[in-house]
Amino acid sequence: MAIRNQQLDRIGSNVRDLADSIISRRSRSSVSFDFTAEVARPAALLGVCELLGIEKPPVHSFAALADAMTRGMDAGLLPEVLAPALAARTELNRRIADWFDACDDQGLLSEVLTGAQNAGIPREAVWNSARVLFLAGFSTAVGAAANAVLALATHPDAFEELRGSDALRSGVDEFMRFDGPVQGTTRACVHETQIGDVTITRGDLVTALLGSANRDPEMFKNPDELVLTREPNRHLALGWGIHGCSGAILARIMIRALLESLIQNRGRLSLAEPPERLPRATLRYPDRLPLSFR
Ligand code: HEM
Numbered sequence: 001m002a003i004r005n006q007q008l009d010r011i012g013s014n015v016r017d018l019a020d021s022i023i024s025r026r027s028r029s030s031v032s033f034d035f036t037a038e039v040a041r042p043a044a045l046l047g048v049c050e051l052l053g054i055e056k057p058p059v060h061s062f063a064a065l066a067d068a069m070t071r072g073m074d075a076g077l078l079p080e081v082l083a084p085a086l087a088a089r090t091e092l093n094r095r096i097a098d099w100f101d102a103c104d105d106q107g108l109l110s111e112v113l114t115g116a117q118n119a120g121i122p123r124e125a126v127w128n129s130a131r132v133l134f135l136a137g138f139s140t141a142v143g144a145a146a147n148a149v150l151a152l153a154t155h156p157d158a159f160e161e162l163r164g165s166d167a168l169r170s171g172v173d174e175f176m177r178f179d180g181p182v183q184g185t186t187r188a189c190v191h192e193t194q195i196g197d198v199t200i201t202r203g204d205l206v207t208a209l210l211g212s213a214n215r216d217p218e219m220f221k222n223p224d225e226l227v228l229t230r231e232p233n234r235h236l237a238l239g240w241g242i243h244g245c246s247g248a249i250l251a252r253i254m255i256r257a258l259l260e261s262l263i264q265n266r267g268r269l270s271l272a273e274p275p276e277r278l279p280r281a282t283l284r285y286p287d288r289l290p291l292s293f294r
Contacts, residue, residue, distance in 0.1 A: 012253040019261035027293040032272030044141035053107010143181025143285035171228035180237030267293030
């Protein structure tokens with residue numbers, strides 16, 4: 001994947017510009033606003049579309065599709081989310097087919113398409129990869145941004161610390177450890193493994209609870225505290241191993257850009273009303289995050 005640092009930096013600075021314009025407008029009024037809808041979703045969509053090299057679709061309709069699909073990951077617990085998820089997948093596939101025709105030749109999508117064509121793989125087979133890239137990038141970045149800003153709004157000391165130092169360098173990862181959006185992932189066991197007194201046999205499915213691991217007291221001192229300068233910080237918010245997050249660098253760049261925008265604004269951020277969450281197990285973040293500036 002030949003995504004260059006320059007391209008990632010440009011995405012970071014465009015996300016920052018977008019956040020600056022929304023946040024500076026909002027900070028001039030004491031009226032509350034929903035950070036998830038007004039900042040996190042448009043910023044995440046901009047970042048992912050620029051990475052893929054496609055035109056940004058309307059935020060509202062795209063976010064609704066992504067929400068339906070990501071909620072589908074919980075169909076084992078909530079069967080009623082399955083049908084809307086399947087309908088959203090069909091609709092997303094239709095849009096992806098259009099993006100294939102319209103993508104620019106600088107982005108990741110055109111690179112994947114060219115690679116597939118050279119390898120004799122049909123376009124339709126690339127739909128799945130494109131859909132995974134889009135969803136893996138969009139919904140997680142929305143969640144990570146909303147969680148980080150919720151933590152910031154409820155930890156005034158952290159806000160001041162970030163304003164007066166370069167703690168954001170390590171702080172981005174600490175926000176993800178403290179409240180990462182991806183709560184779990186499942187793997188199939190390939191050979192018999194013993195963990196403590198539990199034997200896992202070949203073919204068993206094992207769900208790792210990432211959110212819980214990130215608060216493991218054997219791994220992290222004072223795990224329930226937000227410690228912006230925490231180092232080392234071997235959290236699992238971006239997964240691990242060969243299937244760890246392919247977008248980890250971009251994820252950090254986007255979250256950093258959003259936090260910098262808030263910190264450098266002179267207003268004092270606070271929670272205007274309690275956040276609202278949809279019932280969800282796999283992804284955790286506030287679907288509505290009402291904030292205000294004082
Ligand atoms: C802060 C935002 C993000 C978080 C918290 C996050 C988290 C994760 C996690 C936990 C995994 C591992 C899933 C598993 O093991 O089952 C993962 C995988 C992945 N992520 Fe991210 N991600 C973020 C942003 C992104 C972005 C921006 C992209 C790119 C557009 C991206 C692309 C991917 C892909 C393609 C995978 C699958 C890798 C594989 O299976 O080999 N992610 N991400």
